[in-house]
Amino acid sequence: MKFNLKALPLAISVAMLPAYVAAEETSDEKIAKLEQQVQSLQKSQTESLTERFRFNGFISAAYVSSDNSAGYNGATTSADFSEDSKMGFQGTFNISNQTTAVMQLMMRGSNDWEVEAEWAYLAHSFDNGVKIRGGKLRVPLFMYSDYLDVGYAQPFARPPSEVYSQVPFSSYTGGDIAYDYELEDSTLTIQAFGGESDVNDEDEGLDLELSNVMGINASWTDLTWTFRAVYGQTELDGSVGAGTVVVDKETAAFTGLGGSYDDGNWIAVAEWTTVEIDGVLADSESAYLTLGYRINEFTPYATVAYLKTTDEDERSSIPPLAYAFDEERMAYSLGLRWDAIENVAVKFDVTYATDFGDTHGGLSNNNFNPLTGKFMYDDSMVYTVKFDAVF
Amino acid sequence: MKKVLSILALSVCSIMSAQAAVVVIGAPGAADISASDAKKLFLGKGSKSAVVYELNEGNATRSEFHSSVTGKSDSQLKAFWSKQVFTGKGNPPATVSNAAAMKSAVASNPNAIGYIDEADVDASVRVILKP
Numbered sequence: 001m002k003f004n005l006k007a008l009p010l011a012i013s014v015a016m017l018p019a020y021v022a023a024e025e026t027s028d029e030k031i032a033k034l035e036q037q038v039q040s041l042q043k044s045q046t047e048s049l050t051e052r053f054r055f056n057g058f059i060s061a062a063y064v065s066s067d068n069s070a071g072y073n074g075a076t077t078s079a080d081f082s083e084d085s086k087m088g089f090q091g092t093f094n095i096s097n098q099t100t101a102v103m104q105l106m107m108r109g110s111n112d113w114e115v116e117a118e119w120a121y122l123a124h125s126f127d128n129g130v131k132i133r134g135g136k137l138r139v140p141l142f143m144y145s146d147y148l149d150v151g152y153a154q155p156f157a158r159p160p161s162e163v164y165s166q167v168p169f170s171s172y173t174g175g176d177i178a179y180d181y182e183l184e185d186s187t188l189t190i191q192a193f194g195g196e197s198d199v200n201d202e203d204e205g206l207d208l209e210l211s212n213v214m215g216i217n218a219s220w221t222d223l224t225w226t227f228r229a230v231y232g233q234t235e236l237d238g239s240v241g242a243g244t245v246v247v248d249k250e251t252a253a254f255t256g257l258g259g260s261y262d263d264g265n266w267i268a269v270a271e272w273t274t275v276e277i278d279g280v281l282a283d284s285e286s287a288y289l290t291l292g293y294r295i296n297e298f299t300p301y302a303t304v305a306y307l308k309t310t311d312e313d314e315r316s317s318i319p320p321l322a323y324a325f326d327e328e329r330m331a332y333s334l335g336l337r338w339d340a341i342e343n344v345a346v347k348f349d350v351t352y353a354t355d356f357g358d359t360h361g362g363l364s365n366n367n368f369n370p371l372t373g374k375f376m377y378d379d380s381m382v383y384t385v386k387f388d389a390v391f
Numbered sequence: 392m393k394k395v396l397s398i399l400a401l402s403v404c405s406i407m408s409a410q411a412a413v414v415v416i417g418a419p420g421a422a423d424i425s426a427s428d429a430k431k432l433f434l435g436k437g438s439k440s441a442v443v444y445e446l447n448e449g450n451a452t453r454s455e456f457h458s459s460v461t462g463k464s465d466s467q468l469k470a471f472w473s474k475q476v477f478t479g480k481g482n483p484p485a486t487v488s489n490a491a492a493m494k495s496a497v498a499s500n501p502n503a504i505g506y507i508d509e510a511d512v513d514a515s516v517r518v519i520l521k522p
Contacts, residue, residue, distance in 0.1 A: 146478035
C-alpha cells in the first residue's frame, strides 16, 4: 500500500508529461548503458588470474573380471582393479579471449599409473570462426576419441573395444584446423589434422613409428542428432609381434562413419569403421550399436558389436600369419548407468564375446594349440563395475 | 457439495497458475530470442559475444529451465559440460546464486542472458523468451 501511494504521484506526473519524460528516459538510458559498458570493460580488465585459469579432473575406478583368461578387454579370472581405472587432471589457461593453453595429465592403472600428457596444446580462435591448435592432441578418429577417458561423459562402461581397439594410438603431436559453420538450428564442423606419433606397447608386442599422420573429419549436430564422417591415414615403420614381423613404410588408412541420437530419454550411438594396411598386417572392419533409455537416474543400455578382418585370403597360404592376424568376433553387452549422486555415475556391465570363427578373436591370451588345431577359447564373458566421477 | 467442488476446482486452478514458469531475461534493451537460440547459448554454441549466466547447480529453477529449454536433466547437463571441458571445446557459463544476483548480473551487461522464475521479474530486466 505504501508503495502504491508513492507510485501514484509518479504515475500521474508520468501521464501528464509524456513527451518530456520520454526524452529524459532515453538520455538516462543511454547514460546507464554507457555506465554498464564501462563497468563491464573494467571488469574484464581486472579479471583475476583465478578467473582465467580453470582446473578440472576426472576419476574412474573399475572392477573387471572374466570367466576365463582369454584376455578380453584386459580382464582375467581374478578381480582386477587397475585395468580400467584412471585419473586425469586438466588445466585450462585463457591467455586472451581468443588464445587458450590446455594441458591434461593422465594416469592409467593399465600403465602402472605412469603420468602422461594426453593433451598439451595451444589453441587460437580467429574472428572468422577458424580455430587452430598445435601441440599434443587426440587423434579424432572416433566419436568418443576426444573424451575417451572421461567415463562420466559416456553412456557405457567403456567404448566397445571391437571398434576402439582397432587403432593402437590415441594421440599425436602436430596440429589441426577447424571451422564451425553455424547453420540455422545446427552446427557443421570441418576439421583437418596432421602430425606424427608412435606406439610402444610391450604387452601387445608393438613398436611402431607413425609418420605423416593426417586426416579430415566432418561432423554435424543439432544437439539431438549427431552425424560424423572421418578419413585418416598414416605411414607405419617398425615391427609387430614383438619384432617378428617387420613393417617397412606401409600405409594405413582409416575410414569411419558415426551417428548418435539423444532426446533426453532415448540414447542411440552407432559407429562403423574400417582399417586398411598395406602388407601382411590385417585389414579390418568393425561396428557397434548401443541403445539406452533413461528412467530418472537409471540408464539401462544394450550394445551389439562386431569385428572381422577383411583380408584373410592374403594370408591363407601362410598358416602362422593367418593364426596371428585373422580375427573375428561378436560382442553383446548389457549394462546400467546409475547417476548415483551429483558428479558420480556407477556403471554395471556384462559383455559376452563369441563367434571367433577359426581365429583367436583378437584376444591377447587366446593361443593356438597345434595338437588340437584349435584356439584355447571360443568365447569370453567380462563383468565390470565402474565408478566415474568428474570434478 | 457442488459449491465445495467448484471452490476446490478454482483453488486448484489458481495454484496451478500461481506456479510461475521460468523466463529468459536480458538487459532492458535486449531483443527477443528464439527457443533454439536460447538452447544454443545455454549449451555454449551460437554468438561468442553473449554472456550467459546460470543459477547454481541444484537450484530448482535451473532444473526447470533446462528441462524446458535444453531438454537436459541435471546429470545429462553435467555430462554434456564435462565432455566440452575435457575436449577443450568450452566451459560452462558463470553461475549466480539466486534470482536477485541473476537480475543484477543481466541488467548490468547489454550482452548478458539469464533466466529466473517469472514471479521474480521486475523492471531492471526484460523478458526475452517465455519457453
